[in-house]
Amino acid sequence: MGVVLKKISKNYNGRTALKDLDLEVSRGEFHVLLGPNGAGKTTVLSVIAGLTKQDKGTVMVGGRNANGLPPEKRKIGFVFQDYALFPHLSVFDNIAYGLRVRRLKETEIARKIDYYLARVNIEKEKNKYPHQLSGGQKQNVALIRAIVTEPEILLLDEPMSDLDAPAREKTGQELKNFQQEMGITTICVTHDQDEAFSLGDRVSVLNEGKIEQIEAPHDLFYHPKTEFVARFVGAKNILKARIIKIQQHEAIVYINNECLVQPFKIRVKKYPIFEKGKEISLCIHPEKIVLKKPNEAVGNNLNRIRGKIVNKRSNGKTLRATIDIGGTEIHAAIPKALFDFRIHENVWVCFAPDAPHPLCGKRCRADEAGRRCLNEIRSIRS
Ligand SMILES: Nc1ncnc2c1ncn2[C@@H]1O[C@H](COP(=O)(O)OP(=O)(O)OP(=O)(O)O)[C@@H](O)[C@H]1O
């Protein structure tokens, strides 16, 4: 086992940062921590590293109880949220620091540093000091400084937040390569969902010092257990519904969000948790919505709701539209080439019965359709 946290609690001056938090990260796993500001992500890493002492609970690192171990005995590399480079040391000496503590030969140190700097394209900055580097360059130096000592556990606190998009992709790819080549158990905090989904073997979502859900990325996206997780992974369309009829493969549900002027019925794919009369929340990803003109034919296989476009904005190849369906807004992400609508135009909001999925409090399915859908979304985004 890589890292196990058992019932960890931490208060700062009476304010709870972590409460009874349990987390198991397997050896060699790339684990991503997602969560809003103040959720406790940095505190989790700091407790694992031994830099913050928990009030209660046990930290196990590599199968051993680490509660009594000082940070330097935990075989951990840490990239801090604010880089924490030594300001009086050059890039080379910052990275060499941990290797010199381990008494490596200077020729070996130089060889290693040149190799790693080249992999993240910052070999030219070798002799600069931290104040002469950009934020992104500092982050890459901090990352290399943590990796070069070949730790058993790598803790990364938003390690790429200051990199521009191409550098982020390059460093992210190299980070994943380093991690897999060395088999390092990695726990990485990020606010970037694409990063979480492309790097993580599993993702945890933290909310107010507790983990709300741990899943493989596609399951987190398609089977969020709670409204909090759904919203955090970018779900915008959450509809309250009552199940009124259950058929062989589908169910008829009555959408009755509070602000909705006229509740309506839709058909949804049947899930194991469905029971007649049950109140549920359904989430529809914006990418699963199709818009049609009022006079356009809509196939019987699709649900359709009357709406009016109230907002639209371009986001690369995708157009994001907000549609008022009578007191409630629905968000759609449509490939630009297929978008031919004006603001205030009436439309049909259409989606297939398998587009809405329930926020059911447990994992209710993980099927090929979910995986296909995630791939579609990735291709629309790229
Ligand atoms: N040294 C400290 N002293 C007092 N309170 C602290 C300290 N460190 C963290 N906290 C508090 O603990 C809570 C969790 O903080 P933490 O830094 O772990 O959040 P985070 O999830 O990393 O947030 P962010 O995304 O903003 O980095 C916050 O309410 C924060 O104010």
Ligand SMILES: [Mg+2]
């Ligand atoms: Mg933090």
